[in-house]
Amino acid sequence: xxxxxxxxxxxxxxxxxxxxxxxxxxxxxxxxxxxxxxxxxxxxxxxxxxxxxxxxxxxxxxxxxxxxxxxxxxxxxxxxxxxxxxxxxxxxxxxxxxxxxxxxxxxxxxxxxxxxxxxxxxxxxxxxxxxxxxxxxxxxxxxxxxxxxxxxxxxxxxxxxxxxxxxxxxxxxxxxxxxxxxxxxxxxxxxxxxxxxxxxxxxxxxxxxxxxxxxxxxxxxxxxxxxxxxxxxxxxxxxxxxxxxxxxxxxxxxxxxxxxxxxxxxxxxxxxxxxxxxxxxxxxxx
Amino acid sequence: xxxxxxxxxxxxxxxxxxxxxxxxxxxxxxxxxxxxxxxxxxxxxxxxxxxxxxxxxxxxxxxxxxxxxxxxxxxxxxxxxxxxxxxxxxxxxxxxxxxxxxxxxxxxxxxxxxxxxxxxxxxxxxxxxxxxxxxxxxxxxxxxxxxxxxxxxxxxxxxxxxxxxxxxxxxxxxxxxxxxxxxxxxxxxxxxxxxxxxxxxxxxxxxxxxxxxxxxxxxxxxxxxxxxxxxxxxxxxxxxxxxxxxxxxxxxxxxxxxxxxxxxxxxxxxxxxxxxxxxxxxxxxxxxxxxxxxxxxxxxxxxxxxxxxxxx
Numbered sequence: 257x258x259x260x261x262x263x264x265x266x267x268x269x270x271x272x273x274x275x276x277x278x279x280x281x282x283x284x285x286x287x288x289x290x291x292x293x294x295x296x297x298x299x300x301x302x303x304x305x306x307x308x309x310x311x312x313x314x315x316x317x318x319x320x321x322x323x324x325x326x327x328x329x330x331x332x333x334x335x336x337x338x339x340x341x342x343x344x345x346x347x348x349x350x351x352x353x354x355x356x357x358x359x360x361x362x363x364x365x366x367x368x369x370x371x372x373x374x375x376x377x378x379x380x381x382x383x384x385x386x387x388x389x390x391x392x393x394x395x396x397x398x399x400x401x402x403x404x405x406x407x408x409x410x411x412x413x414x415x416x417x418x419x420x421x422x423x424x425x426x427x428x429x430x431x432x433x434x435x436x437x438x439x440x441x442x443x444x445x446x447x448x449x450x451x452x453x454x455x456x457x458x459x460x461x462x463x464x465x466x467x468x469x470x471x472x473x474x475x476x477x478x479x480x481x482x483x484x485x486x487x488x489x490x491x492x493x494x495x496x497x498x499x500x501x502x503x504x505x506x507x508x509x510x511x512x513x514x515x516x517x518x519x520x521x522x523x524x525x526x527x528x529x530x531x532x533x534x535x536x537x538x539x540x541x542x
Numbered sequence: 543x544x545x546x547x548x549x550x551x552x553x554x555x556x557x558x559x560x561x562x563x564x565x566x567x568x569x570x571x572x573x574x575x576x577x578x579x580x581x582x583x584x585x586x587x588x589x590x591x592x593x594x595x596x597x598x599x600x601x602x603x604x605x606x607x608x609x610x611x612x613x614x615x616x617x618x619x620x621x622x623x624x625x626x627x628x629x630x631x632x633x634x635x636x637x638x639x640x641x642x643x644x645x646x647x648x649x650x651x652x653x654x655x656x657x658x659x660x661x662x663x664x665x666x667x668x669x670x671x672x673x674x675x676x677x678x679x680x681x682x683x684x685x686x687x688x689x690x691x692x693x694x695x696x697x698x699x700x701x702x703x704x705x706x707x708x709x710x711x712x713x714x715x716x717x718x719x720x721x722x723x724x725x726x727x728x729x730x731x732x733x734x735x736x737x738x739x740x741x742x743x744x745x746x747x748x749x750x751x752x753x754x755x756x757x758x759x760x761x762x763x764x765x766x767x768x769x770x771x772x773x774x775x776x777x778x779x780x781x782x783x784x785x786x787x788x789x790x791x792x793x794x795x796x797x798x799x800x801x802x803x804x805x806x807x808x809x810x811x812x813x814x815x816x817x818x819x820x821x822x823x824x825x826x827x828x829x830x831x832x833x834x835x836x837x838x839x840x841x842x843x844x845x846x847x848x849x850x851x852x853x854x
Contacts, residue, residue, distance in 0.1 A: 387562070388563070388831045389790070390789055390790065391792075391794075391796060391797075392792060393831075395811065396827040400820075403815075475685075479689075483797070484812055499690055503693060503801075506693060524685020528684050
């Protein structure tokens with residue numbers, strides 16, 4: 257890593273310039289996330305059973321050679337359901353971060369760049385939004401929209417943009433007065449070009465690192481909301497839903513709620529390591 | 543104004559935030575699709591009856607006027623009436639506040655008991671095996687879903703060993719302590735994953751500070767230095783962090799109260815969402831937000847009381 261980078265060249269190649277060879281934590285994170293992505297897309301080929309087929313001959317059977325992780329109250333194979341649910345939970349984590357990321361970045365960029373009244377209104381709105389407990393506001397919005405995955409995505413966008421807007425805004429404020437932006441302005445570039453080509457790429461690094469740890473939060477929120485019955489609806493296999501279905505049987509069949517939870521923990525761990533590794537690699541502290 | 547001057551004028555700064563909170567809760571209620579009166583009376587009620595009821599509840603007034611009435615009622619402690627329970631919401635909440643408050647305080651205490659020793663060990667053994675294990679635990683712990691952790695604790699300690707009840711709140715203080723132990727431990731374990739990281743970093747920062755070096759140069763014993771100088775100074779960021787995470791904890795109680803069937807505010811929130819008791823959902827959102835603001839304020843006061851250097 258070099259301390260003094262020529263001002264103009266920082267506009268481009270903002271990632272490649274700072275990245276050395278990946279350190280172990282980052283590598284572990286990449287491998288774990290890659291593992292889940294492969295599982296998600298290969299699910300139909302690697303799952304041993306149909307995730308939704310009822311087998312009343314094998315109801316509530318404990319883990320065995322035929323059903324590695326056991327079966328649930330309808331005789332559905334837990335392992336196959338976990339594998340098929342991967343793409344649902346991965347989508348929750350990724351889409352639930354991308355949507356607020358885009359909205360928040362847009363708002364933060366505008367507010368930071370133009371300042372003035374827009375910025376003031378935004379800052380007041382941020383103060384108010386942050387006063388609400390995150391999960392409570394999320395559920396209150398879902399309550400209005402009605403339970404379901406789409407409501408969850410809308411709610412998480414309306415709640416989650418705040419962090420990104422704040423991050424991007426603070427970066428834009430610094431970058432706005434930097435030499436290379438001055439230079440771009442001296443060259444007569446328009447606001448749009450300066451914002452999108454010069455400021456935005458540099459303002460994104462902190463948000464990208466933060467978004468990785470945000471995936472963990474959103475994944476847990478999505479699973480929690482689905483567990484409570486407000487997100488993904490049964491019979492769709494989703495880890496939170498599977499845990500909720502297993503709750504009735506905790507005295508007799510511990511394996512129904514136990515294994516989907518392990519899956520959540522392992523997916524979250526992958527993204528946590530990715531976040532820690534990226535922060536270390538890019539030397540940012542979000 | 544002196545050190546505690548902000549205790550008086552800070553609440554004034556909070557007024558815009560409180561107004562914002564009331565505005566958002568108000569619009570949440572009004573964003574609900576459908577006519578609340580029709581939902582209340584059913585589809586077959588005559589239009590005249592609906593109109594008269596709309597007038598009685600002020601629903602025929604402009605939105606701004608409705609908001610004005612809403613705030614006036616709030617200031618008088620009137621949150622409206624629950625459609626499902628047919629009682630004033632303030633009574634409904636009052637009965638359930640105790641369990642949630644107990645849960646929040648209990649889990650705060652437990653999370654300190656979990657965090658403090660682990661963070662101290664991690665900081666003292668920086669970079670060595672104990673530190674790596676504890677940091678690994680905290681990275682792992684970040685991904686633990688509270689509802690699943692709660693269920694696993696039930697499976698092991700309630701169903702397996704039979705040490706704790708599967709759920710409920712109990713009737714006496716001792717019973718509360720017994721019933722709420724696993725729920726509080728659930729929140730405490732999930733929270734400590736976040737707290738340990740920050741507490742460890744703050745301990746390390748203090749360990750490297752000049753005044754610790756000075757104390758060492760004076761020949762004070764390491765134990766004395768750690769207890770009297772390092773720990774005390776690291777306490778402030780830790781308390782601050784608890785304040786920052788109060789919103790997270792309140793969200794956690796909603797989930798945990800459902801897992802352990804605790805008759806608190808969080809369980810009421812989930813029940814009301816499913817019974818479409820929107821007025822209750824909205825009141826709870828408002829109460830939770832105000833509680834968060836209030837706790838953050840109290841944490842600020844405690845911070846100033848602990849550290850004379852900070853005064854706003």
